[in-house]
Amino acid sequence: MPTTTLSGHEVHVDDEGFMTEYDEWTEELGAELAKQIGIDMTEAHWALIRFLREDYLVKGETATTRRVQAAGGVPVKQQFALFPKKPAKKMAYIAGLPKPAGCV
Amino acid sequence: MTDNNPAPIVPNFDDDETDRKLVLICSKGNLDMAYPGLVLANAALGEGIQVDIFFTFWGFDIITKKRMTKLKFSPVGNTAMHLPWGDLRVPQWAAVIPGMQPMATKMMKKSIDDLGIPPVDEFLDQITASGGKLWACKMSADMQGLTEADLRDDVDGIINASDFMDLSEGAQTLFI
Numbered sequence: 084m085p086t087t088t089l090s091g092h093e094v095h096v097d098d099e100g101f102m103t104e105y106d107e108w109t110e111e112l113g114a115e116l117a118k119q120i121g122i123d124m125t126e127a128h129w130a131l132i133r134f135l136r137e138d139y140l141v142k143g144e145t146a147t148t149r150r151v152q153a154a155g156g157v158p159v160k161q162q163f164a165l166f167p168k169k170p171a172k173k174m175a176y177i178a179g180l181p182k183p184a185g186c187v
Numbered sequence: 188m189t190d191n192n193p194a195p196i197v198p199n200f201d202d203d204e205t206d207r208k209l210v211l212i213c214s215k216g217n218l219d220m221a222y223p224g225l226v227l228a229n230a231a232l233g234e235g236i237q238v239d240i241f242f243t244f245w246g247f248d249i250i251t252k253k254r255m256t257k258l259k260f261s262p263v264g265n266t267a268m269h270l271p272w273g274d275l276r277v278p279q280w281a282a283v284i285p286g287m288q289p290m291a292t293k294m295m296k297k298s299i300d301d302l303g304i305p306p307v308d309e310f311l312d313q314i315t316a317s318g319g320k321l322w323a324c325k326m327s328a329d330m331q332g333l334t335e336a337d338l339r340d341d342v343d344g345i346i347n348a349s350d351f352m353d354l355s356e357g358a359q360t361l362f363i
């Protein structure tokens with residue numbers, strides 16, 4: 084498993100750069116990950132990232148946009164506005180989680 | 188193993204690649220045949236791909252207000268339908284027994300719901316919220332005596348076959 088260095092921390096990532104160790108993630112790292120993909124984080128962004136982190140602990144997999152709407156209460160339209168074009172993958176990346184496995 | 192490269196590994200989200208277009212032609216109105224198009228449309232939108240869905244013939248039921256929540260699944264003519272347990276197939280003589288279609292429909296809706304996948308009408312809400320466009324076929328509307336008032340409010344328009352050619356120019360097109 085490769086590692087990469089983000090703001091001075093060495094973290095485990097997959098070949099694409101998604102973090103693979105849940106416990107290595109901190110909000111500071113999340114902010115750094117967001118910077119890497121050009122997302123300016125606001126409180127609305129963080130609320131989603133925190134939901135994804137908590138939901139992963141419960142479900143054992145990364146929430147899809149559908150689940151973020153159904154269980155997290157944030158409409159898909161808003162997810163697209165906050166994380167343009169590829170919300171599911173971008174949210175997962177910043178949250179230090181694997182890409183969602185579900186189709187919907 | 189340690190990667191000593193100081194530049195972090197960052198996924199390539201291809202944000203600049205905006206020219207990919209997908210056009211789906213939904214021509215069937217059975218519950219089981221409504222989903223493939225919707226699942227693909229939703230996935231494509233989530234990847235930043237422009238999506239237009241053209242509803243034609245029986246696929247019209249998917250966007251017709253009075254029908255979209257009442258799509259059915261029938262085992263008739265479907266030799267691949269299995270019972271929910273094991274590998275037992277439903278014999279065709281049994282597929283036509285009264286009550287079979289409502290039961291099969293109910294079971295399929297439950298399996299879909301169990302996976303957290305929305306019903307057809309809600310799925311279309313999500314697709315349009317994600318930027319997908321819905322188009323209705325003029326000939327189908329005329330054949331069925333339907334107007335825009337009978338269709339979902341978020342249908343972008345009733346268009347003819349020539350309009351469809353403009354719409355699908357340069358797109359990857361799937362007929363379902």
